[in-house]
Amino acid sequence: MSKTLTASRTAVLVCQGRAAADGLVAPDRFADPTAMPLLRPDEREAVEWVRDGTPPRQWRQRVDYETVRASRDMMVPRTVAIDDAVRERPGPQVVILGAGLDGRAWRMPELAGATVFEVDQPASQQDKRERSARLSGRPPAFVPVDFRTERLSAGLAAAGHRAGEATTWVWEGVVPYLTEAEVAATVAEIAAGSGPGSRLVVNFQTPAASIGFGRLLARVLMASTGRSTVWKNEPWRSTWTPAAMGRLLAAHGYAVTRDDALAETAAGLATPVPRRSSLPHSCVIIADRD
Numbered sequence: 001m002s003k004t005l006t007a008s009r010t011a012v013l014v015c016q017g018r019a020a021a022d023g024l025v026a027p028d029r030f031a032d033p034t035a036m037p038l039l040r041p042d043e044r045e046a047v048e049w050v051r052d053g054t055p056p057r058q059w060r061q062r063v064d065y066e067t068v069r070a071s072r073d074m075m076v077p078r079t080v081a082i083d084d085a086v087r088e089r090p091g092p093q094v095v096i097l098g099a100g101l102d103g104r105a106w107r108m109p110e111l112a113g114a115t116v117f118e119v120d121q122p123a124s125q126q127d128k129r130e131r132s133a134r135l136s137g138r139p140p141a142f143v144p145v146d147f148r149t150e151r152l153s154a155g156l157a158a159a160g161h162r163a164g165e166a167t168t169w170v171w172e173g174v175v176p177y178l179t180e181a182e183v184a185a186t187v188a189e190i191a192a193g194s195g196p197g198s199r200l201v202v203n204f205q206t207p208a209a210s211i212g213f214g215r216l217l218a219r220v221l222m223a224s225t226g227r228s229t230v231w232k233n234e235p236w237r238s239t240w241t242p243a244a245m246g247r248l249l250a251a252h253g254y255a256v257t258r259d260d261a262l263a264e265t266a267a268g269l270a271t272p273v274p275r276r277s278s279l280p281h282s283c284v285i286i287a288d289r290d
Protein backbone atom coordinates (compact mmCIF):
# COMPACT_ATOMS: atom_id res chain seq x y z
CA MET A 1 0.00 0.00 0.00
CA SER A 2 1.44 3.42 -0.95
CA LYS A 3 2.38 5.95 1.70
CA THR A 4 0.67 9.35 1.87
CA LEU A 5 3.35 11.89 1.02
CA THR A 6 1.43 15.14 1.39
CA ALA A 7 -0.06 16.80 4.44
CA SER A 8 -3.81 16.44 4.94
CA ARG A 9 -5.95 19.14 3.32
CA THR A 10 -9.04 18.01 5.23
CA ALA A 11 -7.17 18.83 8.46
CA VAL A 12 -6.78 22.41 7.21
CA LEU A 13 -10.47 22.66 6.28
CA VAL A 14 -11.72 21.56 9.70
CA CYS A 15 -9.23 23.93 11.37
CA GLN A 16 -10.61 26.75 9.18
CA GLY A 17 -14.10 25.80 10.41
CA ARG A 18 -13.01 26.14 14.05
CA ALA A 19 -11.21 29.42 13.35
CA ALA A 20 -14.36 30.80 11.66
CA ALA A 21 -16.44 29.97 14.76
CA ASP A 22 -14.06 30.95 17.56
CA GLY A 23 -15.59 33.65 19.75
CA LEU A 24 -18.59 34.09 17.43
CA VAL A 25 -20.63 30.87 17.37
CA ALA A 26 -22.03 29.42 20.62
CA PRO A 27 -19.32 31.33 22.52
CA ASP A 28 -20.51 30.04 25.90
CA ARG A 29 -19.87 26.42 24.79
CA PHE A 30 -17.29 26.54 21.97
CA ALA A 31 -13.85 28.13 21.78
CA ASP A 32 -10.70 27.32 19.86
CA PRO A 33 -8.15 30.14 20.02
CA THR A 34 -5.47 27.80 18.61
CA ALA A 35 -7.21 27.40 15.24
CA MET A 36 -6.37 30.76 13.63
CA PRO A 37 -2.66 30.66 14.63
CA LEU A 38 -2.39 27.15 13.15
CA LEU A 39 -3.48 28.41 9.72
CA ARG A 40 -1.19 29.92 7.09
CA PRO A 41 -2.01 33.47 5.86
CA ASP A 42 -3.66 32.31 2.59
CA GLU A 43 -5.83 29.83 4.54
CA ARG A 44 -7.04 32.61 6.85
CA GLU A 45 -8.55 34.66 4.03
CA ALA A 46 -11.76 32.61 3.60
CA VAL A 47 -12.03 32.31 7.38
CA GLU A 48 -12.15 36.10 7.67
CA TRP A 49 -14.91 36.33 5.04
CA VAL A 50 -17.02 33.83 7.02
CA ARG A 51 -16.30 35.61 10.29
CA ASP A 52 -17.40 38.89 8.68
CA GLY A 53 -20.53 37.18 7.30
CA THR A 54 -19.98 38.81 3.92
CA PRO A 55 -20.12 36.39 0.99
CA PRO A 56 -17.57 37.56 -1.63
CA ARG A 57 -18.87 38.46 -5.08
CA GLN A 58 -16.13 36.71 -7.04
CA TRP A 59 -17.13 33.09 -7.81
CA ARG A 60 -13.87 31.39 -6.79
CA GLN A 61 -13.86 33.20 -3.44
CA ARG A 62 -17.55 32.45 -2.96
CA VAL A 63 -16.89 28.72 -3.32
CA ASP A 64 -14.17 28.95 -0.64
CA TYR A 65 -16.52 30.93 1.61
CA GLU A 66 -19.29 28.31 1.35
CA THR A 67 -16.80 25.47 1.96
CA VAL A 68 -15.46 27.05 5.14
CA ARG A 69 -18.93 28.00 6.33
CA ALA A 70 -20.09 24.37 5.99
CA SER A 71 -17.01 23.25 7.91
CA ARG A 72 -17.81 25.76 10.68
CA ASP A 73 -21.35 24.37 11.02
CA MET A 74 -19.94 20.85 11.48
CA MET A 75 -17.03 21.74 13.74
CA VAL A 76 -18.91 23.57 16.48
CA PRO A 77 -21.15 20.65 17.60
CA ARG A 78 -18.40 18.10 16.92
CA THR A 79 -15.88 19.95 19.07
CA VAL A 80 -18.38 20.59 21.88
CA ALA A 81 -19.45 16.90 22.04
CA ILE A 82 -15.85 15.67 22.10
CA ASP A 83 -14.52 18.33 24.50
CA ASP A 84 -17.30 17.48 26.97
CA ALA A 85 -16.41 13.77 26.80
CA VAL A 86 -12.71 14.47 27.32
CA ARG A 87 -13.39 16.84 30.22
CA GLU A 88 -15.37 14.12 32.00
CA ARG A 89 -12.37 11.72 31.88
CA PRO A 90 -9.18 13.59 31.01
CA GLY A 91 -6.35 11.13 31.28
CA PRO A 92 -3.82 10.47 32.85
CA GLN A 93 -2.85 9.71 29.24
CA VAL A 94 -4.60 11.20 26.21
CA VAL A 95 -4.02 9.95 22.67
CA ILE A 96 -5.36 12.05 19.80
CA LEU A 97 -5.60 9.80 16.74
CA GLY A 98 -5.27 11.45 13.32
CA ALA A 99 -4.75 14.73 15.17
CA GLY A 100 -4.38 17.01 12.16
CA LEU A 101 -4.49 20.61 13.41
CA ASP A 102 -6.34 19.74 16.63
CA GLY A 103 -5.34 22.30 19.29
CA ARG A 104 -6.64 20.41 22.36
CA ALA A 105 -3.18 19.69 23.74
CA TRP A 106 -2.52 23.43 23.95
CA ARG A 107 -5.99 24.82 24.64
CA MET A 108 -7.66 22.49 27.18
CA PRO A 109 -6.65 23.28 30.78
CA GLU A 110 -8.13 19.90 31.81
CA LEU A 111 -5.23 18.22 29.97
CA ALA A 112 -2.53 20.09 31.90
CA GLY A 113 -1.87 17.09 34.14
CA ALA A 114 -2.09 14.46 31.37
CA THR A 115 0.56 13.10 29.05
CA VAL A 116 -0.77 13.89 25.58
CA PHE A 117 0.25 11.97 22.44
CA GLU A 118 -0.69 13.07 18.94
CA VAL A 119 -0.72 10.39 16.26
CA ASP A 120 -0.93 11.20 12.57
CA GLN A 121 0.44 10.07 9.24
CA PRO A 122 4.01 11.42 8.92
CA ALA A 123 3.46 14.19 6.32
CA SER A 124 0.51 15.69 8.23
CA GLN A 125 2.44 15.48 11.47
CA GLN A 126 5.49 17.26 10.06
CA ASP A 127 3.15 20.03 8.85
CA LYS A 128 1.59 20.25 12.34
CA ARG A 129 5.02 20.47 14.01
CA GLU A 130 5.91 23.48 11.84
CA ARG A 131 2.58 25.25 12.32
CA SER A 132 2.33 24.60 16.07
CA ALA A 133 5.68 26.31 16.72
CA ARG A 134 3.51 29.47 16.81
CA LEU A 135 1.49 28.18 19.81
CA SER A 136 2.48 28.68 23.41
CA GLY A 137 2.09 25.92 25.97
CA ARG A 138 3.34 22.37 26.36
CA PRO A 139 3.35 20.48 23.05
CA PRO A 140 2.22 16.84 22.92
CA ALA A 141 4.49 13.89 22.14
CA PHE A 142 4.34 13.51 18.34
CA VAL A 143 3.92 9.91 17.13
CA PRO A 144 4.07 9.41 13.34
CA VAL A 145 1.94 6.38 12.38
CA ASP A 146 -0.08 5.59 9.28
CA PHE A 147 -3.03 3.50 10.51
CA ARG A 148 -3.24 1.77 7.12
CA THR A 149 0.32 0.46 7.06
CA GLU A 150 1.87 0.71 10.55
CA ARG A 151 1.24 -0.57 14.08
CA LEU A 152 -0.23 2.07 16.38
CA SER A 153 0.81 0.18 19.54
CA ALA A 154 4.47 0.04 18.49
CA GLY A 155 4.60 3.76 17.73
CA LEU A 156 2.93 4.68 21.00
CA ALA A 157 5.12 2.36 23.08
CA ALA A 158 8.24 3.90 21.53
CA ALA A 159 6.94 7.35 22.53
CA GLY A 160 6.43 6.29 26.17
CA HIS A 161 2.72 5.41 26.24
CA ARG A 162 1.92 2.95 29.07
CA ALA A 163 -0.48 0.35 27.65
CA GLY A 164 -1.65 -0.98 31.04
CA GLU A 165 -2.83 2.42 32.33
CA ALA A 166 -5.95 4.46 31.65
CA THR A 167 -6.00 6.38 28.37
CA THR A 168 -8.56 8.75 26.90
CA TRP A 169 -8.55 8.27 23.13
CA VAL A 170 -9.88 10.96 20.77
CA TRP A 171 -10.59 9.69 17.24
CA GLU A 172 -12.21 12.60 15.45
CA GLY A 173 -12.79 12.98 11.72
CA VAL A 174 -10.58 10.02 10.79
CA VAL A 175 -12.75 6.86 10.61
CA PRO A 176 -14.23 7.77 7.16
CA TYR A 177 -10.71 7.70 5.65
CA LEU A 178 -10.15 4.06 6.67
CA THR A 179 -11.77 0.90 5.30
CA GLU A 180 -13.92 -1.23 7.62
CA ALA A 181 -11.02 -3.66 8.06
CA GLU A 182 -8.61 -0.81 8.90
CA VAL A 183 -11.06 0.62 11.42
CA ALA A 184 -11.42 -2.81 13.06
CA ALA A 185 -7.64 -3.29 13.14
CA THR A 186 -7.16 0.15 14.69
CA VAL A 187 -9.81 -0.53 17.35
CA ALA A 188 -7.92 -3.73 18.23
CA GLU A 189 -4.71 -1.69 18.63
CA ILE A 190 -6.52 0.90 20.75
CA ALA A 191 -7.95 -1.87 22.95
CA ALA A 192 -4.48 -3.38 23.42
CA GLY A 193 -3.31 -0.01 24.74
CA SER A 194 -6.29 0.61 27.03
CA GLY A 195 -5.87 -0.01 30.75
CA PRO A 196 -8.83 -0.03 33.16
CA GLY A 197 -10.61 3.34 33.29
CA SER A 198 -9.94 4.13 29.62
CA ARG A 199 -12.35 6.06 27.42
CA LEU A 200 -12.66 6.05 23.64
CA VAL A 201 -14.35 9.01 21.95
CA VAL A 202 -14.95 8.16 18.31
CA ASN A 203 -16.54 10.27 15.61
CA PHE A 204 -17.79 8.68 12.38
CA GLN A 205 -20.24 9.14 9.52
CA THR A 206 -23.39 7.08 9.11
CA PRO A 207 -24.42 5.72 5.68
CA ALA A 208 -26.47 8.21 3.60
CA ALA A 209 -27.03 8.55 -0.14
CA SER A 210 -27.16 12.35 0.16
CA ILE A 211 -23.49 12.44 1.19
CA GLY A 212 -22.47 11.11 -2.23
CA PHE A 213 -24.57 13.83 -3.84
CA GLY A 214 -23.02 16.49 -1.59
CA ARG A 215 -19.50 15.33 -2.51
CA LEU A 216 -20.37 15.39 -6.21
CA LEU A 217 -21.72 18.92 -5.88
CA ALA A 218 -18.56 20.03 -4.03
CA ARG A 219 -16.44 18.49 -6.78
CA VAL A 220 -18.38 20.26 -9.52
CA LEU A 221 -18.21 23.59 -7.69
CA MET A 222 -14.45 23.31 -7.08
CA ALA A 223 -13.85 22.13 -10.65
CA SER A 224 -15.65 25.28 -11.85
CA THR A 225 -12.85 27.26 -10.16
CA GLY A 226 -10.13 25.07 -11.73
CA ARG A 227 -9.25 23.26 -8.47
CA SER A 228 -9.83 19.92 -6.78
CA THR A 229 -11.68 19.39 -3.49
CA VAL A 230 -9.82 18.55 -0.28
CA TRP A 231 -11.22 15.00 -0.59
CA LYS A 232 -9.37 14.25 -3.86
CA ASN A 233 -6.45 12.59 -2.05
CA GLU A 234 -8.49 11.67 1.04
CA PRO A 235 -11.49 9.66 -0.18
CA TRP A 236 -14.07 8.30 2.23
CA ARG A 237 -13.70 4.56 2.66
CA SER A 238 -16.23 3.58 5.33
CA THR A 239 -19.41 4.66 7.06
CA TRP A 240 -20.86 3.02 10.19
CA THR A 241 -24.22 2.78 11.86
CA PRO A 242 -24.03 3.51 15.61
CA ALA A 243 -25.10 -0.12 16.21
CA ALA A 244 -22.27 -1.53 14.08
CA MET A 245 -19.70 0.72 15.73
CA GLY A 246 -21.09 -0.22 19.17
CA ARG A 247 -20.72 -3.94 18.34
CA LEU A 248 -17.12 -3.47 17.20
CA LEU A 249 -16.23 -1.59 20.38
CA ALA A 250 -18.00 -4.16 22.57
CA ALA A 251 -16.00 -6.95 20.93
CA HIS A 252 -12.90 -5.16 22.20
CA GLY A 253 -14.07 -4.57 25.77
CA TYR A 254 -15.49 -1.07 25.37
CA ALA A 255 -19.10 -0.42 26.48
CA VAL A 256 -20.95 2.47 24.86
CA THR A 257 -21.80 5.11 27.47
CA ARG A 258 -23.29 7.68 25.12
CA ASP A 259 -24.13 8.04 21.46
CA ASP A 260 -24.48 11.65 20.26
CA ALA A 261 -26.04 12.50 16.90
CA LEU A 262 -24.28 15.78 16.09
CA ALA A 263 -27.44 17.25 14.55
CA GLU A 264 -29.00 17.03 18.03
CA THR A 265 -25.91 18.57 19.62
CA ALA A 266 -26.17 21.41 17.08
CA ALA A 267 -29.88 21.88 17.82
CA GLY A 268 -29.04 22.15 21.54
CA LEU A 269 -26.48 24.84 20.72
CA ALA A 270 -28.91 26.60 18.36
CA THR A 271 -26.36 26.34 15.53
CA PRO A 272 -27.36 25.54 11.91
CA VAL A 273 -27.96 22.00 10.62
CA PRO A 274 -27.86 22.33 6.81
CA ARG A 275 -29.97 19.47 5.41
CA ARG A 276 -27.66 18.57 2.51
CA SER A 277 -24.44 18.62 4.53
CA SER A 278 -22.70 15.70 6.23
CA LEU A 279 -23.63 17.06 9.69
CA PRO A 280 -26.99 15.20 9.91
CA HIS A 281 -25.05 11.95 9.36
CA SER A 282 -22.25 12.53 11.85
CA CYS A 283 -22.07 10.80 15.25
CA VAL A 284 -19.87 10.72 18.32
CA ILE A 285 -19.80 7.59 20.46
CA ILE A 286 -18.31 7.64 23.94
CA ALA A 287 -17.28 4.21 25.15
CA ASP A 288 -15.66 3.25 28.45
CA ARG A 289 -13.69 0.36 29.84
CA ASP A 290 -13.89 -0.46 33.55
Ligand SMILES: C[S@@+](CC[C@H](N)C(=O)[O-])C[C@H]1O[C@@H](n2cnc3c(N)ncnc32)[C@H](O)[C@@H]1O
Binding pocket: 008, 010, 011, 014, 015, 097, 098, 099, 100, 101, 102, 119, 120, 121, 124, 145, 146, 147, 148, 171, 172, 173, 174, 177, 178
Ligand atom coordinates in the same frame (compact mmCIF):
# COMPACT_ATOMS: atom_id res chain seq x y z
C1 LIG B 1 -10.36 15.60 8.66
S1 LIG B 1 -8.76 15.54 9.34
C2 LIG B 1 -9.18 15.52 11.07
C3 LIG B 1 -8.09 16.09 11.91
C4 LIG B 1 -8.45 16.22 13.41
N1 LIG B 1 -8.77 14.98 14.00
C5 LIG B 1 -9.58 17.21 13.58
O1 LIG B 1 -10.72 16.78 13.72
O2 LIG B 1 -9.30 18.41 13.55
C6 LIG B 1 -8.26 13.86 9.06
C7 LIG B 1 -6.95 13.50 9.74
O3 LIG B 1 -6.79 12.07 9.68
C8 LIG B 1 -5.46 11.80 9.33
N2 LIG B 1 -5.42 10.49 8.68
C9 LIG B 1 -6.16 10.09 7.63
N3 LIG B 1 -5.81 8.85 7.28
C10 LIG B 1 -4.84 8.46 8.15
C11 LIG B 1 -4.07 7.28 8.30
N4 LIG B 1 -4.22 6.27 7.47
N5 LIG B 1 -3.17 7.22 9.31
C12 LIG B 1 -3.00 8.26 10.15
N6 LIG B 1 -3.71 9.41 10.05
C13 LIG B 1 -4.61 9.51 9.06
C14 LIG B 1 -5.05 12.92 8.39
O4 LIG B 1 -3.65 13.05 8.28
C15 LIG B 1 -5.72 14.11 9.07
O5 LIG B 1 -4.88 14.69 10.03
